[in-house]
Amino acid sequence: MPVRVIVSLTVWDRAMAQITFVLPDGERRIIDAKAGESVMDAAIRHNIPGIEAECGGGCTCATCHIYIDGDWSKALGIPSEEEEDMLDFVYAVKATSRLSCQIHLSDDLDGLVVHIPRRQL
Numbered sequence: 001m002p003v004r005v006i007v008s009l010t011v012w013d014r015a016m017a018q019i020t021f022v023l024p025d026g027e028r029r030i031i032d033a034k035a036g037e038s039v040m041d042a043a044i045r046h047n048i049p050g051i052e053a054e055c056g057g058g059c060t061c062a063t064c065h066i067y068i069d070g071d072w073s074k075a076l077g078i079p080s081e082e083e084e085d086m087l088d089f090v091y092a093v094k095a096t097s098r099l100s101c102q103i104h105l106s107d108d109l110d111g112l113v114v115h116i117p118r119r120q121l
């Protein structure tokens with residue numbers, strides 16, 4: 001008699017990209033992110049310290065600031081005008097500064113490395 005196996009997968013359950021968070025003290029935390037997640041969502045889900053995300057991803061608080069490592073900035077493209085405006089409020093802004101809630105993950109970002117600033121705002 002044939003055995004029926006039902007496998008239920010949602011896109012949300014599928015790991016898509018591995019992200020490395022480099023903490024201010026140099027500790028590296030590597031996590032698996034899921035489809036549709038922002039870098040901020042993945043950080044919160046994995047209890048990465050230093051990402052406050054007070055507005056929950058609404059691009060209105062600038063407390064999810066990160067620095068993008070190396071050449072990854074090219075892969076991410078440029079921030080939106082709204083994100084650029086909020087980056088004016090972050091602590092120690094750099095050319096590689098981004099708001100983690102505005103970066104949504106895809107296969108292309110597998111291996112992304114980001115740095116957590118010493119503080120938000």
Ligand code: FES
Nearest residue numbers: 055057059062101
């Ligand atoms: S979570 Fe508020 S701006 Fe990103």
